[in-house]
Amino acid sequence: MPNYQWRRAVPDDVPHIAEISSIALAGYPEEPAIFHELLALAPGGCFVMEMDGVIVGYLVGHPWMKGRPPALNQTIGTLPERPDCWYLHDLSLLEEARGFGAAREAVQLAAEAARAAGLDDVALVAVNGAGGFWRAQGFEPLEPQAGPDGIASYGDDAIYMERRA
Ligand SMILES: CC(C)(COP(=O)(O)OP(=O)(O)OC[C@H]1O[C@@H](n2cnc3c(N)ncnc32)[C@H](O)[C@@H]1OP(=O)(O)O)[C@@H](O)C(=O)NCCC(=O)NCCS
Secondary structure: OOOEEEEEOOHHHHHHHHHHHHHHOOOOOOOHHHHHHHHHHOHHHEEEEEEOOEEEEEEEEEEEOOOOOOOOOOOOOOOOOOOOEEEEEEEEEOHHHOOOOHHHHHHHHHHHHHHHOOOOEEEEEEOOOOHHHHHHOOOEEOOOOOOOHHHHOOOOOOEEEEEEO
16 A cells, blocks of 8 residues: 555645646646635645655545536635535546545545535536546536536536535
8 A cells, every 4th residue: 555645735735736637637627726716715625645745636625505516727716605515626646646545535535624614515526537436435416506607618528416525
């Protein structure tokens, strides 16, 4: 088992997060500004995975509203006044960090962050063929509520999903 840990992200981690995103989620490009904003708005929802001291993965999330996934690669401005879910914006690992349960742990971190924020549900948009992974973590597909704008930006195979935190 490799030597790894998840830790809270700090602003200096953003270049690494953006680079991992550009590799692991190449079809869903997001600017570093997106990650800087999320880290500023919800520092308790942003984590990086270090393996032997090198950042090899990240988890980003924040309080949000069910059924209304933010559009890809767009800043959100502020958090909602009355959030009703935790939005798991992204979980991505480099190849060498996959396959030994670190992603499953990250889902637990997201659920803990949700509960710490007083939120009972976690929502996300599954892309990149990751629907099976999210199903294995207890997420179920649902129709987004607020029109197709947000989810449409993720492409045709995007699936909106939720589970209890
Ligand atoms: C999706 C991703 C985070 C999963 O990471 P991982 O290291 O393979 O996941 P883990 O080893 O923690 O696996 C956890 C469990 O999910 C299962 N799993 C992983 N990928 C799966 C898949 N595609 N379909 C079904 N189950 C899957 C594992 O078998 C494991 O099951 P277990 O709990 O019974 O042992 C990783 O593949 C990744 O970073 N992909 C590129 C970025 C990406 O697509 N992110 C998701 C965007 S929505």
